[in-house]
Amino acid sequence: xxxxxxxxxxxxxxxxxxxxxxxxxxxxxxxxxxxxxxxxxxxxxxxxxxxxxxxxxxxxxxxxxxxxxxxxxxxxxxxxxxxxxxxxxxxxxxxxxxxxxxxxxxxxxxxxxxxxxxxxxxxxxxxxxxxxxxxxxxxxxxxxxxxxxxxxxxxxxxxxxxxxxxxxxxxxxxxxxxxxxxxxxxxxxxxxxxxxxxxxxxxxxxxxxxxxxxxxxxxxxxxxxxxxxxxxxxxxxxxxxxxxxxxxxxxxxxxxxxx
Numbered sequence: 545x546x547x548x549x550x551x552x553x554x555x556x557x558x559x560x561x562x563x564x565x566x567x568x569x570x571x572x573x574x575x576x577x578x579x580x581x582x583x584x585x586x587x588x589x590x591x592x593x594x595x596x597x598x599x600x601x602x603x604x605x606x607x608x609x610x611x612x613x614x615x616x617x618x619x620x621x622x623x624x625x626x627x628x629x630x631x632x633x634x635x636x637x638x639x640x641x642x643x644x645x646x647x648x649x650x651x652x653x654x655x656x657x658x659x660x661x662x663x664x665x666x667x668x669x670x671x672x673x674x675x676x677x678x679x680x681x682x683x684x685x686x687x688x689x690x691x692x693x694x695x696x697x698x699x700x701x702x703x704x705x706x707x708x709x710x711x712x713x714x715x716x717x718x719x720x721x722x723x724x725x726x727x728x729x730x731x732x733x734x735x736x737x738x739x740x741x742x743x744x745x746x747x748x749x750x751x752x753x754x755x756x757x758x759x760x761x762x763x764x765x766x767x768x769x770x771x772x773x774x775x776x777x778x779x780x781x782x783x784x785x786x787x788x789x790x791x792x793x794x795x796x797x798x799x800x801x802x803x
Contacts, residue, residue: 551755555741555748556585562749564597569671572750581679582757584706585672586738588749589686590648590655592664592702598656602646605654612642612656618783630783635661636772637701639688657686661702662767669704670763681706681760684768685735691780698739700731700768707731707759708771729771730759 556575562568572585593599600608615632633642635657643657658664661684669682684702689695700708708731738751775781782790 551737551753553737553741553751553753555746556750556752557748559591559747559749562591562594564595564599566591566595568592568595569668569675572668573672573675575750576676576752579676579678579680579752580754580757582681582754582760583678584681584683584734584753584756584760585668586683586685586698586735586742586751586753587665587668588742589643589657589661589684589701590645591749592658592661592668592684593655596658596664598658599650599653600656602652602654605644608644608654608656609642612644616786617781618786633657635701636769637688639686643686643701645687657701658684662704662769663702665702665704665767666763667704669706673705679705679760683731683735683738685738687739698735700729700735700771703731703765703768705760705763705765706734707761707765708768710759730756731768731771734759 556572558575559571562571568587568591572587576585609629609631612633613631614634614636617630617632617638619629620627628640630638630640631642632638635643637643637657644654646654649655665682665684669680672678672680672682682702682704683700683706685698686701687696688699690697708729709727710730711727734753734756738753742748742751781787
């Protein structure tokens with residue numbers, strides 16, 4: 545466990561509009577200024593999606609949602625209209641509308657998440673290491689809600705050269721007690737902290753984090769996909785209404801089978 549004395553988080557300024565084919569790494573390198581080994585860049589997923597051409601007409605939203613969805617977790621209907629759909633997408637991420645978003649998208653368009661955010665993060669990190677001659681890491685972030693809590697926060701959906709979980713199990717706390725389950729998701733913590741300086745309306749899609757060089761390592765480190773809890777360990781696989789419905793149906797089927 546490292547004792548962090550200070551943490552610097554600053555936005556990278558002066559980014560031009562990103563279009564399909566934009567070299568994200570070159571753009572970051574041009575705006576980065578002085579860089580140290582162990583610096584971490586937190587990159588908003590939307591500019592990665594734009595650069596990778598993950599932009600589609602807004603009229604295709606329903607089809608895109610169906611294609612991106614692996615499993616419907618919960619949906620809510622108001623006045624006969626589908627209001628919100630929480631789904632597991634093909635990346636294993638559980639989010640509203642599979643992460644499809646219209647904010648900061650070109651007029652009349654929506655953005656899909658990058659096809660493979662971990663691969664994108666590794667590619668950007670590898671190129672930045674060449675351009676900057678420094679061992680840096682990259683986190684790709686996206687905004688999500690949380691069960692039982694209002695509001696949203698940024699979370700890591702991709703990581704390259706960054707330890708996403710700080711496993712403290714087996715160490716001791718300040719009182720000397722053994723830590724049994726403590727494993728902070730530091731990638732999510734850094735993503736959320738970085739968004740305090742990036743923001744949603746400021747057109748600052750990248751932030752630099754300095755002070756956690758202990759988290760930066762090889763490009764073969766597990767990516768953000770490793771943060772997703774395996775299905776057999778997921779205690780909340782369905783929304784409350786959906787779980788009640790499925791349980792009721794299973795109970796009725798069992799009763800009918802016995803009669």
